[in-house]
Amino acid sequence: MAPLLNAPAPNVSYFVPRVYPPAGTALNPQLDGKPIPTLFQPIKIRGVEFQNRIWVKLAGVLAEHGVDLIDISSSGNHPAQRVQAISSEPGYQVPFAAAVKEALDNKIRVAAVGRIHTATLAESVLNKGQADVILVGRMFLKNSSLVWTFAEELGVELHHSSQLGWPFKGRARAPTNTPVSEKK
DSSP states (O other), X not given: OOGGGOOOOTTOOOOOTTSOOOTTSSSSOOTTSOOOOSTTOOOOOSOOOGGGOHHHHHHHHHHHTTOOEEEEOOSOOSTTOOOOGGGGSTTTTHXXXXXXXXXXXXXXXXXXXXXXXXXXXXXXXXXXXXXXXXXXXXXXXXXXXXXXXXXXXXXXXXXXXXXXXXXXXXXXXXXXXXXXXXXX
């Protein structure tokens, strides 16, 4: 996690090897005893050094306890954060995802992020086995029709309701869905 988000929280124990993750994670119940769904539960790890590799160990523990997917991100989570120059390169965080995927020998699905702006880059990351899932955020803010942009770039056709195709193919050329009662 980003250094600005890694400030110690009061009364929160952080994961260290040989110690179970704290209550409030996907592995342990909440403090009131209710189970936490494993889907979309954030796990924060203090420290950003790749050499530490503590997060690889934690990912292994999470995989053993049923967590399906881990999103690998190294920076850019806080507006005051200074992101290194490497962050301007497309796919700059993919090597972190690839390292976790390789270290865990495909025991958990790994998501890659970080300036993955083109369909060809996303497809390349997936085809090389560097990640199982590509998560795209900022590009959807810039281009809300990114799914169609990626489809055009890859030369694939999307299947969707007729109305969703009107802005891209035109209303007259898009197939219509006429209710059976209106057909003659």
